[in-house]
Amino acid sequence: MSEQSKVGKIEWCDLTVNNASELRDFYSKVVGWESAPVSMGDYDDYGMNLPGSDQCVSGICHAKGPNANMPAQWLMYVRVQDIEQSAKQCIDAGGEVIEGPRSLGSSNFCVIKDPAGAVLALISD
Numbered sequence: 001m002s003e004q005s006k007v008g009k010i011e012w013c014d015l016t017v018n019n020a021s022e023l024r025d026f027y028s029k030v031v032g033w034e035s036a037p038v039s040m041g042d043y044d045d046y047g048m049n050l051p052g053s054d055q056c057v058s059g060i061c062h063a064k065g066p067n068a069n070m071p072a073q074w075l076m077y078v079r080v081q082d083i084e085q086s087a088k089q090c091i092d093a094g095g096e097v098i099e100g101p102r103s104l105g106s107s108n109f110c111v112i113k114d115p116a117g118a119v120l121a122l123i124s125d
Contacts, residue, residue: 079124
């Protein structure tokens with residue numbers, strides 16, 4: 001699949017909260033996900049796997065370190081061609097960039113708020 005054909009695809013979702021361990025346990029009970037620790041240095045965030053597998057389908061993260069300003073909600077990450085251009089277009093269209101753009105592993109991302117107040121993360125290479 002070419003990079004261009006991925007534009008617009010929802011690629012990930014995660015939840016960033018102050019009490020990630022409690023919410024990890026909540027979603028394990030309610031949804032059936034199994035957690036796997038993801039080291040963030042001096043604490044762990046959690047990859048949430050399908051039951052009985054190592055297929056990670058979401059993340060539950062602590063609202064600290066690089067995630068301190070993330071909103072406490074399930075956040076979808078949508079692929080865009082150019083993160084800087086999309087962030088500028090968000091502002092030009094009446095939205096707000098509430099986090100980033102910044103790097104996330106080998107990608108770049110930002111979190112935007114649309115004019116109605118809905119929040120979405122954008123990600124690009």
